[in-house]
Amino acid sequence: MRFSAADSADQSVLVTEVGTRDGFQVEAEFIPTESKAAVINALIDAGVRSFEATSFVSPRAIPQLADASQLMDLIERKPGVRLTALVPNARGAERAAAAKVDMMACFVSASESHCQANLNKPIERALADVAEFVPIARQFNIPVRGAIAVAFGCPFEGDTPVDSLLRIADTYHELGVRHLSLGDTTGMATPPVVERAVDALQRRFSDMEIALHFHNTRGVGLANVMVGLQMGIREFESSIAGLGGCPFAPGASGNICTEDLVYLLQESGYQTGIDLDRLCEVARQVESLLGRGLPGQVMKAGQRLRKFTLDGARRAVG
Ligand code: COA
Numbered sequence: 001m002r003f004s005a006a007d008s009a010d011q012s013v014l015v016t017e018v019g020t021r022d023g024f025q026v027e028a029e030f031i032p033t034e035s036k037a038a039v040i041n042a043l044i045d046a047g048v049r050s051f052e053a054t055s056f057v058s059p060r061a062i063p064q065l066a067d068a069s070q071l072m073d074l075i076e077r078k079p080g081v082r083l084t085a086l087v088p089n090a091r092g093a094e095r096a097a098a099a100k101v102d103m104m105a106c107f108v109s110a111s112e113s114h115c116q117a118n119l120n121k122p123i124e125r126a127l128a129d130v131a132e133f134v135p136i137a138r139q140f141n142i143p144v145r146g147a148i149a150v151a152f153g154c155p156f157e158g159d160t161p162v163d164s165l166l167r168i169a170d171t172y173h174e175l176g177v178r179h180l181s182l183g184d185t186t187g188m189a190t191p192p193v194v195e196r197a198v199d200a201l202q203r204r205f206s207d208m209e210i211a212l213h214f215h216n217t218r219g220v221g222l223a224n225v226m227v228g229l230q231m232g233i234r235e236f237e238s239s240i241a242g243l244g245g246c247p248f249a250p251g252a253s254g255n256i257c258t259e260d261l262v263y264l265l266q267e268s269g270y271q272t273g274i275d276l277d278r279l280c281e282v283a284r285q286v287e288s289l290l291g292r293g294l295p296g297q298v299m300k301a302g303q304r305l306r307k308f309t310l311d312g313a314r315r316a317v318g
């Protein structure tokens with residue numbers, strides 16, 4: 001087993017920032033649209049190139065993201081920066097296309113219970129909604145990525161059988177979707193669970209790009225990233241400062257933290273194009289914006305070779 005990038009072809013990792021969607025969606029108090037845009041614009045300046053910026057879902061389901069169209073207008077678009085948004089149905093696809101998203105993400109849960117809680121319908125009908133909106137995206141030349149929620153375990157049903165993942169991924173594939181994102185909605189993934197799921201999907205589809213979306217609910221999020229890296233995965237989704245959660249899954253908490261992920265990748269010889277110090281500055285700004293401390297660790301500790309002066313340090317004088 002090796003723990004660093006093997007060669008230059010292998011070194012590039014795409015970090016997709018999901019904090020303004022997965023993170024902000026659970027915040028009870030409405031965050032002004034300008035503040036959301038300021039976070040994304042600052043992250044673009046720090047080198048982040050891929051975002052799940054918001055979602056075009058029912059504003060009654062997620063009131064915090066009712067401003068999706070206005071937010072898209074306030075983001076300073078730059079070439080090479082991909083702005084994805086979650087889309088549940090044709091109505092969402094029309095709104096997302098009008099807002100000129102670069103990519104739409106459909107999302108279906110691997111368990112019936114979570115699908116019912118999250119989309120108010122069974123898996124079969126949720127997949128039918130995706131089938132209905134993919135042609136709308138295609139009409140606008142917008143690629144669709146397929147997310148699977150509770151991919152590594154469900155808080156209502158327990159372990160997620162690999163067959164449940166394959167069933168949804170098969171439908172996505174038939175619809176022409178070639179980007180798959182496996183969501184660990186309530187942090188139930190562990191290294192062996194990740195290995196089993198990714199292995200099954202890689203065997204089935206040689207032409208699907210797989211991204212992994214972990215939550216750090218039980219503290220093993222970055223260990224799961226290492227497993228993904230070992231298996232050739234080169235895209236991970238994370239939230240600035242470790243924001244995150246799902247309002248329709250009990251016990252959901254923060255995503256893996258973007259700064260901590262970038263630190264791990266950088267120290268392991270992978271390239272993300274992201275400036276870690278600037279990223280930590282944005283993480284601290286997000287703490288100020290929300291008025292509370294957030295779980296990110298590198299923003300507090302600094303990078304590993306940060307040096308302190310002995311003068312100011314406390315000494316254990318006997
Ligand atoms: N954008 C805006 N409004 C939408 C919409 C969309 N994408 N989809 C539905 N609506 C509106 C309908 O127009 C309708 O409005 P009306 O009552 O004023 O006519 C209302 O919502 C109900 O529509 P319906 O199709 O019956 O939806 P539903 O109540 O069964 O909810 C979803 C289904 C999918 C729209 C809803 O469950 C949802 O948005 N879920 C997303 C949850 C989420 O984002 N979770 C976190 C991500 S993992």
Ligand code: ZN
Binds near residue numbers: 183185213215244
């Ligand atoms: Zn999530």
